[in-house]
Amino acid sequence: xxxxxxxxxxxxxxxxxxxxxxxxxxxxxxxxxxxxxxxxxxxxxxxxxxxxxxxxxxxxxxxxxxxxxxxxxxxxxxxxxxxxxxxxxxxxxxxxxxxxxxxxxxxxxxxxxxxxxxxxxxxxxxxxxxxxxxxxxxxxxxxxxxxxxxxxxxxxxxxxxxxxxxxxxxxxxxxxxxxxxxxxxxxxxxxxxxxxxxxxxxxxxxxxxxxxxxxxxxxxxxxxxxxxxxxxxxxxxxxxxxxxxxxxxxxxxxxxxxxxxxxxxxxxxxxxxxxxxxxxxxxxxxxxxxxxxxxxxxxxxxxxxxxxxxxxxxxxxxxxxxxxxxxxxxxxxxxxxxxxxxxxxxxxxxxxxxxxxxxxxxxxxxxxxxxxxxxxxxxxxxxxxxxxxxxxxxxxxxxxxxxxxxxxxxxxxxxxxxxxxxxxxxxxxxxxxxxxxxxxx
Numbered sequence: 001x002x003x004x005x006x007x008x009x010x011x012x013x014x015x016x017x018x019x020x021x022x023x024x025x026x027x028x029x030x031x032x033x034x035x036x037x038x039x040x041x042x043x044x045x046x047x048x049x050x051x052x053x054x055x056x057x058x059x060x061x062x063x064x065x066x067x068x069x070x071x072x073x074x075x076x077x078x079x080x081x082x083x084x085x086x087x088x089x090x091x092x093x094x095x096x097x098x099x100x101x102x103x104x105x106x107x108x109x110x111x112x113x114x115x116x117x118x119x120x121x122x123x124x125x126x127x128x129x130x131x132x133x134x135x136x137x138x139x140x141x142x143x144x145x146x147x148x149x150x151x152x153x154x155x156x157x158x159x160x161x162x163x164x165x166x167x168x169x170x171x172x173x174x175x176x177x178x179x180x181x182x183x184x185x186x187x188x189x190x191x192x193x194x195x196x197x198x199x200x201x202x203x204x205x206x207x208x209x210x211x212x213x214x215x216x217x218x219x220x221x222x223x224x225x226x227x228x229x230x231x232x233x234x235x236x237x238x239x240x241x242x243x244x245x246x247x248x249x250x251x252x253x254x255x256x257x258x259x260x261x262x263x264x265x266x267x268x269x270x271x272x273x274x275x276x277x278x279x280x281x282x283x284x285x286x287x288x289x290x291x292x293x294x295x296x297x298x299x300x301x302x303x304x305x306x307x308x309x310x311x312x313x314x315x316x317x318x319x320x321x322x323x324x325x326x327x328x329x330x331x332x333x334x335x336x337x338x339x340x341x342x343x344x345x346x347x348x349x350x351x352x353x354x355x356x357x358x359x360x361x362x363x364x365x366x367x368x369x370x371x372x373x374x375x376x377x378x379x380x381x382x383x384x385x386x387x388x389x390x391x392x393x394x395x396x397x398x399x400x401x402x403x404x405x406x407x408x409x410x411x412x413x414x415x416x417x418x419x420x421x422x423x424x425x426x427x428x429x430x431x432x433x434x435x436x437x438x439x440x441x
Contacts, residue, residue, distance in 0.1 A: 003116065005254075005310065006058030006376065007366040008383070009049050010108035011393065011426065012042035013064030014419045017405045018358060019098035034357070038103070039401035041354025045106065045365055046393055048350050049385050052319065055348075056312040058371070059385035061393070063426050065105040065144050066436040068416060072100045072140055083413040090411035099137035101410045106355065107364040109248060110138065110175040111145050115223035116370035117158070119181075119188055124160045125375060126223045127153060130175035131164040134210040139167065147435050154380040162222045165215055172196075173215040176367055177246035178235070180253035182275065184282035189275060190225055192216035193235045193247035193265070202266065204237040210245060211235070231274060234266045243299040248363050250298060254308040254316060257284045257343050261304060263295050284342040293333045301327045303334060305361030308344075315345040321361045325349040382431035392429050400425060 017036035053059040070082045076096065078085040089097040105111070112129045120126050129145045132138035142164040153159035165171040178193040194216045195209025203209065213232060220230045235247045239261070244250045251260035258275070265271050268287070276283055288298065298304060300323075307319035318337070324330045334347050352362055371379075382389065400422035402409070409415050420438055427435060434440050 003118070003370055003372045004058045004376075005368050005370045006060050006384075007052055007307065007309070008060045008062050008108055008369055009045060009366045010062045010106040010111070011064055012038060012045050012106045012354065013067055013103035014038050014401045014422045015067045015101040015405060015410065016041050016103040016106070016354065017098070017101070017407070017410070019102065019407070035404050035406040037354060037403050038405055039397055039403045041106075042397045042401055043394065044350075044352050044354055046390065046397070048319065048352060048362060048365065050390055051348060051350060052307070052309065053385045055309065055317060057309045058376070060379075060383045061385055061389065061430060062105075062108050062111065062367070062383070063148065063430055063432060063435070064103060064423060065141055066423055066438060067101045067103060067419065068097075068410060069100040069140050071437060082416055086411040086413070086416065094407060097410050098407060100140065102137040104138050105141045105145070107360045108367040109177040109364050110246075111141070111367050112149065113173075113176050113179045113219045113223065114367065114369050115181075115190065115225055117372060117375065119190070119229060120224040121226070122160070122224055124158055125153070125369065125371065126160045126162065127369075128162045128173075128219045128222050129164045130173045131167050131171065132174060133167045133169065134172050134174070134208060144435065148432065151432050151435055152380050152383055155378040158375050158378055165218055170212060171215045171218060172210060172212040173219060174211045174246060177248045177364065178211040178216070180251070180258075181370075182253050182256065182258060182279060182283065184256045184279045186280035186282065187278055188229050189231050189278050190220065190223070190229055191253065191275070192220060192230065192232045193251070194232060195235050195237075195240055197234075200234060202234075202237045204240040206241045207243070207245065209235070209237070209240055211247075228278070231278070233271050236263050236266050239263050239295060242295045245359075248305055249302065250295075250304050252304050252306060252308045252363060255310055255343070256282050257286075257308065257316060259286045259304060259308065259337065261288045261293065261295060261298050262290060264304075286337050286340060286342060288333050293329050297327060297329050301330045302356065302361035303330045305363045307362045307366060311345070314343070316343040318344060318347045319362050320347055320349050321356055322349050322351050322353070323356055382429070389429070393426070396422065396425050396429060
């Protein structure tokens with residue numbers, strides 16, 4: 001059997017709500033203050049996993065983070081038991097309450113950057129969890145992500161799980177949302193998109209550039225990539241200011257195919273020239289022009305935040321959000337992709353509305369990990385998606401998740417207990433053991 005890519009999707013957590021915590025993420029800000037529906041969002045995510053698995057593509061599940069994070073509130077000076085800490089935060093710092101209850105780890109594309117064993121110096125799969133220091137609510141994820149990865153990828157003969165980069169603005173790392181791997185018979189290239197650097201000639205004016213070039217360089221070193229397999233390129237400040245807070249909002253790559261907006265990067269023609277020089281004519285590229293698909297529409301509808309997956313026969317499918325289907329400009333672009341000579345065979349539109357309303361499309365929800373058959377067999381826990389796991393997770397979410405969560409619910413001690421029961425059940429289903437602090441008390 002050949003190696004295949006396994007998509008590790010983040011399961012939506014029971015505290016999913018809309019708090020508008022992400023500056024530069026237009027959908028997140030637009031829906032701030034609305035009540036969330038964790039049950040519906042989680043079932044949408046599971047339905048997408050089901051589709052990917054039925055296409056014959058590797059699929060696995062990552063658990064939610066333990067939320068609310070009462071320990072984070074205590075580190076910020078709130079004292080007392082959980083109920084007291086949450087009540088005081090609700091009264092005096094409601095923005096902190098939303099942050100320590102965020103279900104943002106559902107967007108697993110930010111969880112880490114990964115290199116397959118075929119690309120690394122020591123022949124192991126390497127994973128570097130992202131520190132996510134740009135946003136406080138996301139920075140809380142790194143420790144648990146590292147712990148979960150050490151459980152799933154526990155075989156040290158095959159996997160190397162690194163600690164996140166030091167928590168510094170200079171080393172701000174947003175994970176695989178700014179990383180793409182391309183491969184042809186001529187070689188492999190890991191494209192690291194970055195948004196800021198002390199030496200950058202251009203910067204966004206309205207929204208923060210989250211990925212630091214120095215972080216991308218450090219991650220590439222930790223992954224053990226050869227120099228000729230690394231390519232660092234600046235994301236266009238224009239695209240960041242338009243709401244493309246990560247490069248995967250405006251570009252997606254898979255094997256020998258790259259699909260991007262012409263304004264995704266600075267000097268797109270220079271980037272393509274560099275890629276063709278390394279990968280040869282086998283590299284297939286489809287570029288959306290501003291005239292064909294305005295950048296604002298691309299950011300609003302997320303066609304480039306689609307999952308681009310390789311099917312068992314070598315063809316590719318695009319898994320796009322339903323919002324893309326509703327846009328004539330996006331549909332026209334995707335129809336052109338299908339008509340041109342490239343590996344893409346078809347497009348599947350999926351409902352991930354609960355994710356899209358917080359600014360995350362199908363690609364945001366998954367972390368891509370390319371595995372050899374023996375590596376896949378050596379995974380710890382029971383995270384590979386199959387009918388049994390599908391049914392068990394659906395039953396758990398249906399029974400344990402609420403269909404409405406507002407800011408007022410987040411400080412309710414009964415809701416905290418509900419969440420912990422659900423999370424305890426999920427980690428049991430996935431065979432992860434006690435990966436949360438509250439399970440170790």
